[in-house]
Amino acid sequence: MDFSGKDKATYVQETFNSIAKRYDLMNTLMSFGLDKGWRRKAVYTVEARAGMHILDVCCGTGQLSMELAETVGVTGKVTGLDFSEKMLERAKDNISQSSFEPVIHLLQGDAMNLPFEENTFDGATVGWGLRNLPDLEQGIREMIRVVKPGTVVVSLDMAKPTLPVFKQGYWLYFEKLVPWMGKVWAGKAKAYQYLHDSTVEFPAQQELARIFERSGLIETRYQNLFGGVVAIVSGRKLS
Structure with a gap:
């Protein structure tokens, strides 16, 4: 993947800053x-x-944070963290137009070095974020470190479908149409080409579940969504 002479963290931050306005x-x-x-x-x-405190890593524009807030309710809390200041600005705008503003706390931070104590949260999510990290396993270990024993770590991300014909159609759509859509609706074809390229390099859902297990989680599994285009990978921290 070509980062135009930049390290991955800098490239990712600049890329998501550039597409924040039209990301949703x-x-x-x-x-x-x-x-x-x-x-x-x-x-x-x-x-x-209800009442839980959940961490949403790489929270982006806050969409997953708001879904979490709806569930934990007014007695709970959601902490959303992201590297991109522009994405956080969009998150603040989105949350301010919802009823969840008192529940969600946003901050800018690095998923590779989470600014929280061990065993702080009642679970952690990351939506379309792990593939953007410079060190995937370090990011997973950080999420494990900050959740309480017995709670769950969840990744929601693009995956790799295996059904013949459907698989080929998916990759054609992602390689050709998504960058075109990015150019037309967001004016950022290169940024959406990165989304394709990062998905190609990201481990398949089966392998990501094994990485979760290798990182120390138990009860690891994956759930295919929409024919395996997207997958939820999860695991539980040892009690």
Whole structure:
């Protein structure tokens, strides 16, 4: 993957700063409006309940944070962390137009070095974020470190479908149409080419589940969504 002479962290930060304004629109278009349902499944998988404090890593524009907030309610709390200041600005705007503003706390930070004590949270999610990290396993270990024993770590991200014909159609769509859509609706074809390239390099859902296990989680599994285009990978921290 070409980072134009920059390290991955800098490239990713600049890329997401550049697409923050149209990020939610593009997600809806690219997923045919299915992304909200996928986020709800992630909330269910992390076992969020009223009164819990959940961490949302790489929270972006706050869409998953708001789904979590709806579940934990006014007695709970959601902490959303992201590297991109522009994405956080969009998150603040989105949350300010919702009823969840008192529940969600946003901060800028590095997923590779989370600014929290061990065993702080009742679970952690990351939506379309792990593939952007310079060191995938370090990012997973950090999420494990800051959640309480017995709680769940969840990743929601693009995956690799295996069904013949469907698989070929998916990759053609992602390689050719998504950058075109990025150019037309966001004016950022190169940024959406990165989304394709990063998905190609990201481990398949089966392998990511094994990485979760190798990182110290138990009960690791993956759930394919929309034919394996997207997957939820999860694991539980040892009690």
